[in-house]
Structures are given as structure tokens and as C-alpha cells.
Amino acid sequence: MTNLTNRAMxxxxxxxxxxxxxxxxxxMLALLALLALLAGCAxxxxxxxxxxxxxxxxxxxxxxxxxxxxxxxxxWKLTDRNFYDATFGGHDxxxxxxxxxxxxxxxxxxxxxxxQINAMLRQLGSSHxxxxxxDAVRIRKKAREADVSLLGYLPLxxxxxxxxVVYEVTPGGPADVAGVKRGWQQIGIVIRxxxxxxxxxxxxxxxxxxxxxxxxxxxxMTTRATPALGAxxxxxxxAREGAGVxxxxxARTPGIATLRPDGVLCLRFDSFDAATxxxxxxxxxxxxxxxxxxxxxxxLRLNGGGTVSACRRVLGEFFSASKTKSATAAxxxxxxxxxxxxxxxxxxxPVAMEANVSRFGANYRGPLVVLVARMSASGAEVFASAIQAxxxxxxxxxxxxxxxxxxxxxxxxxxxxxxxxLQVPVxxxxxxxxxRLEMAGVRADVDAPLPTVASLxxxxxxxxxxxxxxxxxx
Numbered sequence: 001m002t003n004l005t006n007r008a009m010x011x012x013x014x015x016x017x018x019x020x021x022x023x024x025x026x027x028m029l030a031l032l033a034l035l036a037l038l039a040g041c042a043x044x045x046x047x048x049x050x051x052x053x054x055x056x057x058x059x060x061x062x063x064x065x066x067x068x069x070x071x072x073x074x075x076w077k078l079t080d081r082n083f084y085d086a087t088f089g090g091h092d093x094x095x096x097x098x099x100x101x102x103x104x105x106x107x108x109x110x111x112x113x114x115x116q117i118n119a120m121l122r123q124l125g126s127s128h129x130x131x132x133x134x135d136a137v138r139i140r141k142k143a144r145e146a147d148v149s150l151l152g153y154l155p156l157x158x159x160x161x162x163x164x165v166v167y168e169v170t171p172g173g174p175a176d177v178a179g180v181k182r183g184w185q186q187i188g189i190v191i192r193x194x195x196x197x198x199x200x201x202x203x204x205x206x207x208x209x210x211x212x213x214x215x216x217x218x219x220x221m222t223t224r225a226t227p228a229l230g231a232x233x234x235x236x237x238x239a240r241e242g243a244g245v246x247x248x249x250x251a252r253t254p255g256i257a258t259l260r261p262d263g264v265l266c267l268r269f270d271s272f273d274a275a276t277x278x279x280x281x282x283x284x285x286x287x288x289x290x291x292x293x294x295x296x297x298x299x300l301r302l303n304g305g306g307t308v309s310a311c312r313r314v315l316g317e318f319f320s321a322s323k324t325k326s327a328t329a330a331x332x333x334x335x336x337x338x339x340x341x342x343x344x345x346x347x348x349x350p351v352a353m354e355a356n357v358s359r360f361g362a363n364y365r366g367p368l369v370v371l372v373a374r375m376s377a378s379g380a381e382v383f384a385s386a387i388q389a390x391x392x393x394x395x396x397x398x399x400x401x402x403x404x405x406x407x408x409x410x411x412x413x414x415x416x417x418x419x420x421x422l423q424v425p426v427x428x429x430x431x432x433x434x435x436r437l438e439m440a441g442v443r444a445d446v447d448a449p450l451p452t453v454a455s456l457x458x459x460x461x462x463x464x465x466x467x468x469x470x471x472x473x474x
Contacts, residue, residue, distance in 0.1 A: 127407035134419035183457030263294030272306025284362035295471035305378025340386035368393030397444025406441035
């Protein structure tokens with residue numbers, strides 16, 4: 001860009017070529033974005049293609065205060081232009097910029113800078129509104145996943161317990177390698193050499209746990225970007241020989257399929273994407289062909305959302321195309337739209353959300369249960385709401401509140417100067433029953449118990465047992 005600017009200053013012809021090149025580049029990017037919109041029908045309660053923006057440039061040679069100001073102001077500007085609520089929830093958005101800008105300008109590093117940006121964004125009280133520092137973006141890209149963990153285990157706070165309990169351990173992750181197991185209780189905080197520095201890959205951290213015998217265990221782990229279990233990880237809990245499990249050790253799949261002895265097919269996946277949609281269809285078709293499936297339970301307890309197109313595809317697998325006869329008496333299958341709510345932008349323009357019913361799909365019409373939890377968010381909530389509103393299946397909830405997360409907005413990721421990213425919600429969501437799910441969530445039809453330390457250590461899943469019983473009509 002510097003060379004082009006110098007030429008424009010010394011050559012009359014270049015002065016016209018440079019703007020033309022920029023306009024051509026913008027037009028090409030806009031066309032690609034438009035094609036993506038048409039092909040993917042937005043992207044998600046989590047991700048959506050939008051008109052591209054050319055971010056201002058920064059460099060490490062810039063004074064830190066100037067660098068911070070450019071990043072902070074651009075994050076504010078993107079939110080100002082794209083936030084789904086034009087009133088910003090009644091907040092004075094310009095005043096919030098002036099309040100947090102001085103501390104952002106004086107930040108000594110990216111961690112402090114992004115803390116101030118997020119402190120400003122949190123004032124709006126919205127989900128799907130967050131800035132990720134360059135280090136976090138690099139870790140996600142390296143793991144090729146939106147949701148990654150550097151320690152490879154998921155702690156869960158249970159009612160009545162002060163310390164969090166290990167709910168899940170990702171196979172092959174740092175915690176798994178160190179011997180951490182489900183049901184262990186974490187004692188205190190993670191011990192690090194420099195607790196004030198951002199957590200980085202390759203760092204050795206120390207944790208204290210109560211193990212399955214309630215003995216104190218000191219564990220050292222080397223941090224590494226680890227995908228979530230249901231988002232492309234290898235194997236999974238319960239992936240054992242002879243248990244009717246697909247996606248076991250060594251198999252890299254978008255989820256885990258388990259055919260229980262009672263004939264209930266449990267499909268667990270933690271995100272909605274193209275690979276997941278194809279996997280769900282293949283599993284349903286394969287089990288239907290084998291004739292061993294009596295009911296289906298979709299385990300979305302740790303599903304945080306994904307793309308709208310994939311959510312529509314998975315939803316469509318549980319409806320069938322209607323059959324019609326033409327004038328020649330030939331019978332053809334026609335996909336009937338299944339309403340799943342609407343997304344609404346800041347100008348109150350609605351975009352319908354419909355199930356993508358295909359005559360080539362699984363068209364599964366048997367008993368269906370969707371198992372959710374407080375951690376089920378975004379696309380998982382849209383999916384559960386659509387199933388509930390259509391009467392297609394029952395919602396079983398493993399939550400102390402009986403509701404899902406209540407984080408249902410369509411958002412977009414924008415690149416920030418210096419390598420960071422900003423996620424901004426660009427559309428609100430109203431369910432097919434007319435309910436706004438943001439901050440409210442989906443209320444389960446049937447409540448299921450939360451796990452206990454004992455059930456986790458024993459490998460039991462009380463909520464899944466309730467879901468299976470509901471699916472079989474017991």
C-alpha cells in the first residue's frame with residue numbers, strides 16, 4: 001500500500017489507477033459476500049457472511065497508544081454500524097466509548113487492551129458480542145475450531161458444591177494425557193509461573209484435584225489447543241468395544257453415535273456445521289436401513305451453535321417431504337417448508353428460518369427427543385425451539401433452571417487491526433411460537449437431573465436415561 005501511495009504522488013496516471021483498483025477489489029469482495037449469502041442463507045445464530053470492511057492497518061512499530069486507539073476505535077465503529085439493536089439497549093454508545101477509551105489507550109499489551117474493549121461491550125448486556133485478542137484467534141485457527149480448550153477438560157459447577165467438577169475430558173488432550181478423569185473435583189485455581197500473562201500454548205500449568213478416591217492429586221499439564229469433544233475430537237466418553245458406538249478411538253467424526261441396548265440411537269454433537277449435517281443424515285440412514293433403531297435422542301447439552309445452513313439441514317432430517325401427484329398421475333416428493341422462526345435486523349427486516357427438508361434426506365419420522373442443558377446455546381436453542389413449536393418431539397432439559405442458555409442471536413465475525421476478531425450480533429431471533437429467546441432460553445418439556453460427583457465417577461448419565469425413557473414413551 002505504501003508503494004502505491006508513493007506512485008500516486010508522483011504520477012498523474014497512477015492517481016487514477018489506484019482508486020480504480022481499490023474499487024474493483026471492494027466490488028469483488030462484495031460479490032463474494034453476496035454469493036455466500038445466497039448460497040448459505042446467512043450463516044448462523046453464531047456466524048453470518050456480511051458486507052466486507054477494509055480494516056485500518058497497524059504495525060508493531062507504531063507507538064502503543066496509537067496502536068491501541070486504532071484497534072479500540074475500529075471495534076467501537078463496527079459495533080456502532082452493525083449491532084442488531086439500534087438503541088443499544090438504551091445505553092449511550094458514544095458515551096461508553098469516551099468512558100473506556102483512556103484506559104484502552106494506556107494498555108500495555110493486547111490482553112489489557114482487549115479487556116477494556118470487552119468491558120465496554122459488556123455494558124450492552126448482549127450475547128454473541130465479544131472481542132478476541134490475536135493470540136486467541138491464532139489458537140482457534142491452528143485447531144481449526146471455534147471452540148477450543150488449552151487444558152482439554154470442561155469444569156462444571158454443581159449445586160451445593162464450592163469447587164467445580166470435571167464434567168468431561170477430551171481424549172488425547174492435555175488433561176487426558178495427565179490422567180485427569182470425570183468426576184474429579186478441582187481444588188483452587190490453576191497454578192502458573194506468571195498468572196497475569198495470557199495463557200499460551202506450550203505453557204506448563206499445575207492443578208490440584210480430589211480424585212475418585214477423594215485423595216489430593218497434583219497434576220501438571222502442558223497447554224495445547226484441543227478441539228471440543230463433539231467438534232472433531234477423536235473418540236469420546238463411552239466409546240467402547242461392543243457398545244454400538246460409532247466415532248470411537250481413532251475415528252475422527254463430528255460427533256458420537258451410540259445405539260443403546262433398548263434401541264435408542266443417541267447422537268451427540270457439539271456444533272452445527274456442514275460435516276455435522278452430513279454425519280447426522282448418514283447415521284440416521286444407516287441405522288434405519290439396519291432396522292435396529294426404535295427412537296432417537298439428540299444430545300445437544302454442550303452444543304453452542306454453528307451455521308444456520310447446517311442447523312436447517314439437520315432440522316430437515318426429522319421431517320419428510322410431502323407426496324403429490326401430477327396430471328400424469330406420477331407421484332413426486334415435494335419439500336414442505338417447516339417454519340422455525342425469523343431473524344430480525346436493526347431495521348426490523350425479517351428473514352425466515354425454515355427447515356431444509358430434502359427428498360434425499362433421512363426423513364426420520366419416529367420418536368424424537370432433544371436433550372439440552374444450560375450450556376445449550378444459540379443454534380442449539382433455535383433447533384430445540386423449532387422441534388418444540390412444531391410438536392415434532394419432546395425437549396428434555398438437564399438444568400437447575402429447566403432452561404437453555406438464552407443466547408440466541410445471529411452474529412458475524414469482523415477482523416480487527418493487528419489480528420484480533422470482533423463478534424457482533426447482527427440479527428435478533430423470534431421463534432415459530434412468537435417468543436424471543438434471547439435471555440430467556442427454551443423451557444424444557446421434561447426436567448432431567450443434573451449429574452452428581454458419584455454419577456460422573458461411575459460413568460452414569462441420569463439425564464440420558466430420562467431422555468431415553470421419554471423417547472420410548474415409558
